[in-house]
Amino acid sequence: MSRFFATLGQTRHSFDSLSQVMACASPRRSGDELAGLAAQNDEQRVAARRVLADLPLAVFLDEPLVPYESDEVTRLICDSHDAGAFAPVASFTIGEFRDWLLSYAADSAALARLAPGLTPEMVAAVSKLMRNQDLIAVASKARVVTAFRTTIGLQGRLASRLQPNHPTDDPTGIAASTLDGLLFGMGDAVIGINPATDSVAASTTLLHLLDEVRERFAIPTQSCVLTHVTNSIQAIEQGAPVDLVFQSIAGTEAANAGFGVSLSILAEARDAALSLKRGTVGDNVMYFETGQGAALSADAHHGLDQQTVEARAYGVARAFSPLLVNTVVGFIGPEYLYDSKQIIRAGLEDHFCGKLLGVPMGVDVCYTNHAEADQDDMDALATLLAVAGVNFLIGVPGADDVMLNYQSLSYHDILGLRHQLGLRPAPEFESWLDRMGMVDSAGRLAPPEPLVRRLLTSEAGR
Amino acid sequence: MNTVTPLDPWARFRAATRARIGLGRAGDALPTPALLDFQAAHAKARDAVHGAVDFDALAAAFPGREVVNVQSAAADRVTYLRRPDLGRRLEDGCRASLEKGDYDIAFVVADGLSAAAVADHAAALLNACLDRLSGWRVAPVVLARQGRVALGDDIGAALGARMVAVLIGERPGLSVANSLGVYLTWDPRPGRRDSERNCISNIHADGLDIDGAAKRLTGLMAEARRIRATGITLKEDAVRLEGPGGPSDALVADQRGQEA
Numbered sequence: 223m224s225r226f227f228a229t230l231g232q233t234r235h236s237f238d239s240l241s242q243v244m245a246c247a248s249p250r251r252s253g254d255e256l257a258g259l260a261a262q263n264d265e266q267r268v269a270a271r272r273v274l275a276d277l278p279l280a281v282f283l284d285e286p287l288v289p290y291e292s293d294e295v296t297r298l299i300c301d302s303h304d305a306g307a308f309a310p311v312a313s314f315t316i317g318e319f320r321d322w323l324l325s326y327a328a329d330s331a332a333l334a335r336l337a338p339g340l341t342p343e344m345v346a347a348v349s350k351l352m353r354n355q356d357l358i359a360v361a362s363k364a365r366v367v368t369a370f371r372t373t374i375g376l377q378g379r380l381a382s383r384l385q386p387n388h389p390t391d392d393p394t395g396i397a398a399s400t401l402d403g404l405l406f407g408m409g410d411a412v413i414g415i416n417p418a419t420d421s422v423a424a425s426t427t428l429l430h431l432l433d434e435v436r437e438r439f440a441i442p443t444q445s446c447v448l449t450h451v452t453n454s455i456q457a458i459e460q461g462a463p464v465d466l467v468f469q470s471i472a473g474t475e476a477a478n479a480g481f482g483v484s485l486s487i488l489a490e491a492r493d494a495a496l497s498l499k500r501g502t503v504g505d506n507v508m509y510f511e512t513g514q515g516a517a518l519s520a521d522a523h524h525g526l527d528q529q530t531v532e533a534r535a536y537g538v539a540r541a542f543s544p545l546l547v548n549t550v551v552g553f554i555g556p557e558y559l560y561d562s563k564q565i566i567r568a569g570l571e572d573h574f575c576g577k578l579l580g581v582p583m584g585v586d587v588c589y590t591n592h593a594e595a596d597q598d599d600m601d602a603l604a605t606l607l608a609v610a611g612v613n614f615l616i617g618v619p620g621a622d623d624v625m626l627n628y629q630s631l632s633y634h635d636i637l638g639l640r641h642q643l644g645l646r647p648a649p650e651f652e653s654w655l656d657r658m659g660m661v662d663s664a665g666r667l668a669p670p671e672p673l674v675r676r677l678l679t680s681e682a683g684r
Numbered sequence: 685m686n687t688v689t690p691l692d693p694w695a696r697f698r699a700a701t702r703a704r705i706g707l708g709r710a711g712d713a714l715p716t717p718a719l720l721d722f723q724a725a726h727a728k729a730r731d732a733v734h735g736a737v738d739f740d741a742l743a744a745a746f747p748g749r750e751v752v753n754v755q756s757a758a759a760d761r762v763t764y765l766r767r768p769d770l771g772r773r774l775e776d777g778c779r780a781s782l783e784k785g786d787y788d789i790a791f792v793v794a795d796g797l798s799a800a801a802v803a804d805h806a807a808a809l810l811n812a813c814l815d816r817l818s819g820w821r822v823a824p825v826v827l828a829r830q831g832r833v834a835l836g837d838d839i840g841a842a843l844g845a846r847m848v849a850v851l852i853g854e855r856p857g858l859s860v861a862n863s864l865g866v867y868l869t870w871d872p873r874p875g876r877r878d879s880e881r882n883c884i885s886n887i888h889a890d891g892l893d894i895d896g897a898a899k900r901l902t903g904l905m906a907e908a909r910r911i912r913a914t915g916i917t918l919k920e921d922a923v924r925l926e927g928p929g930g931p932s933d934a935l936v937a938d939q940r941g942q943e944a
Contacts, residue, residue, distance in 0.1 A: 252766060388701055389860075389891040395701030398694070402705040418886055421920040452916060482879035482916040519768070520877065555855075557768045591729040591856050592765055592797055597722070620704025620714070620722060625886065627857030629726070632704075638712035669709045 228272040235269035241287050243277075244343075245527035246270035247350040249567050253515045253528040253558035260527075275317030275351055280308075282343040288524045288534075294475045294485055299341050299537045308339030319344075320351045323360045323578075333364045337580030342473070342533035345578045349529070349571050357574040358610040364577035366613065368545045369504025370444045370465065372410050372648035374613050375582050380645035381614035382636045383546070383584065384409035387625035391418045393431050399619050400435055406633035407640075407660065407667045410651035411546055411584065411614035412466060412509065414446040418625055425449040426462045433463040439658075442502075442650040444545070446509050451483055451491045458494045466509040466545060467495045472516040473526075473534025480520030485538070492542050503650065506545035511586075512536070513550040514568050515558030528558060529568065533575040540581050546614065547581050549573070551603075552589035553628055562599030565589060569603050573612055584614035588630040597621060597629065604631055608639045615639075641666055702859040702890055725858035732861040734761055735799035737853075739827045742793065745807035749814075750824035754778040754839065758830040771832035773874075774839065782826070782842040789905060790823035790845035790872075794831030798853030800862035805887055805894065806851045809864065812898035813849075817905075833867045833881070840872025847908055848872040849901060854885060863888045866897065868904050870914040880915035882908070 224236035226243050237243045245259035247270035254260035261267035283303065288296045305312075310332075311319055322328055349357060367375040374381045386399030396415060403409055413436070415428050425447045432445035444465040447454075451469040458464050469488060470481050478484060488508075495507035512535040517523040523531050532549070539547045549572035552565040559565045569585050576583035587604045589595035604615060621632035639645065646652055655661055662668040692698075694706030707718040714722070743751040755778055758770035774782075791813070793806045814822065823843045828835055833850050840848030847870045854863040864887040869876055882904050887897045900920075908914045 256767065256769065386703070388703070389863075389886040389888075392700055394697065395703065398697030398701050398705050399703045401697075402694075402703075418891075419920065420883075424920075450916060453919075480877045480879055521875075555768075556765055560766070591726070591858075592733045596726065618703070620707050620718065622704050622722065622725070622858040624702045624857060624859045627855050627860065627863065629858065632707075632714065634707075634709065634712055634714055641712055 226273045228269040230265055230269050230272070233265065235266050237270060237273060240281065240285055241525050243270050243273050244287070244347060244350070244530050247274045248527045248529055249350075251528070251558070251564045251568065252556060252560035253518055256557055257518050257523065257528070259525065271351055274347055275315065275320075277316055279314045279316050279319050279344055280312055282341055282347070287343055287526055287530065288474055293524070295473060295478070295534055295538055298485060298541055299534065302541065303341060304338035306339070307336055311336065311339070316347050317351060320348050320356070323348065324356060328360070328363065330363050330365050333578065334580070337578065340579055342537040342575065342579060343530060345575045346530040346533040349574055352574070354567065354570050354606070357570040358606060361574040361577045362609065362611040365611070366577055366580055366582045368506040368582045370501040370506055370545050371442050371503060372444070372650045373503055374411055374545065374648055376649070377611075378644070378646060379648060380608055380612070380636070380640055380643075381411035381584070381648050382408040383411045383548070383614055383616045384413045385416070385616050385618045385623065385630065386413065387416050387618065387623055389418055389625045391424055391428060393427075396428070396431060397435065402619050403617060403633050404439070404441070405660075405670055406617070406637045407647055407655050408617045408633050408636060409441070409443050410648040412444050412446050414448055414468070414509070416448045416626055420449055420453065422453045422456045422460070425453055426457050426460065429457065429462045429464060440654070442654050448509075448511075451487060455491050455494050458498065463500070464495060464498060465500050466507055467491045468509045468511070470511050470516070471535050471538050472512065472520065472522070473531040473538065474517055474522050474524055476522030477517035477520045477531070478538070480522055485541070488542055504545075506543055508542045508544035509546045510539045510544050511548055511550055512539070512572070513554050514572065515554040518558070519554065529571055532572060533579070536576045536579045536581045539576075540579055544582060546584055547576060548584035548586050548614070548616065549576075550586045550588065552593060552595060553586065555590055556593040559593070561594035562589070562596075562602075565593070565595055566599065566603045566606070570606060570610065573607055573610055582613050584616070585612055586616040586630055588616070588628055590628045600629070600631060601635070604635055604639060608643050608645060637667060722858065729856040729858055729861050732800055732856045733797055737795045737799045737802045737829070739829065742802070742807060742827060746810070746825050752781050752824045752826050753829070754781065754826055755829040756831045756835050761830070764830045768832055771830055772834035772838070774835065774842070779842060782839060784842065784844040785823060786821060787823040787843055787845040788820045788847070788909070789817070790826065790840050790843045790848045792826045792828055792831070792836045792839050792848060792850045794828040794833075794835060794850055794852045796831065796853035796865075797855040798862055801853035801864040801888070802851070804862045805864040808894045809851060809866070809887065809897055812894050813902055816898060816902045834874075834876065836867065836869060837872040837874050837876045840869065841874065845872065846870070847905065847914065849905070860888050860890065863891060866901055868901065868908060868914050870908050870912065882914045882918055882920070
């Protein structure tokens, strides 16, 4: 039975369900086409947006898109909804909500107060009515600040994850990529390794390696080995130096089961990490990665379009007060985001939705070799995100991740953005760079020849 | 003007990693040679994605062993890239060639995203594993065109195998265009989740070598048979609780002992 209608010109478009309106209103992307959920044509897409614009924002409170009874993520979203925080926008339609978000009244303080009153479905819906410019304008007003040994997300700052991956977890290779990144001022969000071997023993070895590097140069930052959460719990039990616990998450209970996690396992992991009390300026101990397409690839999307189900992953993330969350936007492949146009759009959507929900969003600006994209496109997305106030970006040596076999940003790219846009590293880390003599008289991180020699000599002298 | 080439402070580290370290800077940007090196590697990787495996040549690498050729429901490369669901399903016409038997393990070689990986490493790895599996009932080797990992579930179920190992070309990176991965799944059947598999990745000349990969895979297989499961319940650490004679061999031997 058709429930929703809109007329464009002579054509009357009808939609059977709220989920269908959401899916058809999404900008075109290959993952929704793969799932058979995308609009049939551009006119139907705009018709769906017309319908969406006139629906009350509160519709999502009355009508969960994934059943409350069968999905713990829906239960989390509904049970933790803050009606008081929602009150100022409770009477808006989704179209009115868009206009309000863009208004001067919606300043940083107002958006911060509102965040607990918003659900993932609400922010996904309003994002579908926004152009890229709108997503940037609103996200840049939404600051989400978190801390562990550095403070991330402050106005005027751009942090970075230093990602020194190695195909066999070779300690010297990882140390080399780490030093290279430090010389570019990278690593203030985290020094985070994706291990080639997903085991407790291998992870523990890497944790000790990173901890030694951090201690040796007295670097105010945090490290992370991105192994499965159950491995991190075991590593903590065995006394390993775990700063942040990592996990890939998604927006439905079934998709999370595909990752081998549940809300209770995540809570257990967070308690374990908190028990170590390793943070100095804050106690945000979780690190999550997400990405459009994850739920569909696990066949666990409940008929939702990939952008809406991705926003629900941020609903999961915020329940655990993470230090860092990033979408791996172009990583999952062309079957979900076919080309650079789709990747750029999705990156801006993900950042916007996360920030509006109060999640400390970063982005892995990236693509794979089977997608229609290249480094020029990453330049565009990284610049747009930096203008939008993204908390952190990921950098690898020369933009080439030799372990995960994809391209992200180079350390060069993030440093260039900082200098172009006047963005600075996290304050604690910036002080360290200054103490190390890496900042020149113009406040730039100039090519550090003497320092390279000093650090490498010190490394060689071990 | 200083004409002496300065000592490269990164030299010692370059031997330890293929990562693009110590590239230097033109202002904040990549110097021209590094920029063009990157573009050349990207071009090569993109070309590699669209290559095709010579499955006839591959079949000849398993003399004396039955080999079955199958195809996924993705008819060509472009469909394969856009429709992973089709790459996970057997083309209907292929089912008849997979006869149900009493097998401990089925091996599937699928092209995946790198024809070069399969051409360079699949036969060597599979043969190295077979050498370590005397006493195991091994199904005919299945060669799968336009295949994804989960195609192994369909194949393993059709063969009636207790577990399936899928050797598959990994997505090419800039440094390595011929990296092979292996996914091991206990009790394969359509609908298995990724968390129910164990993965060994980065098998190539500068990554995990054939011997190491064969040891790890047969070790995982023995442990999977012992606990009757793969995935997050099968921790690789269990495989490495070793004596000096080599962990996985010990476990394989153990398993054989139990069977006898």
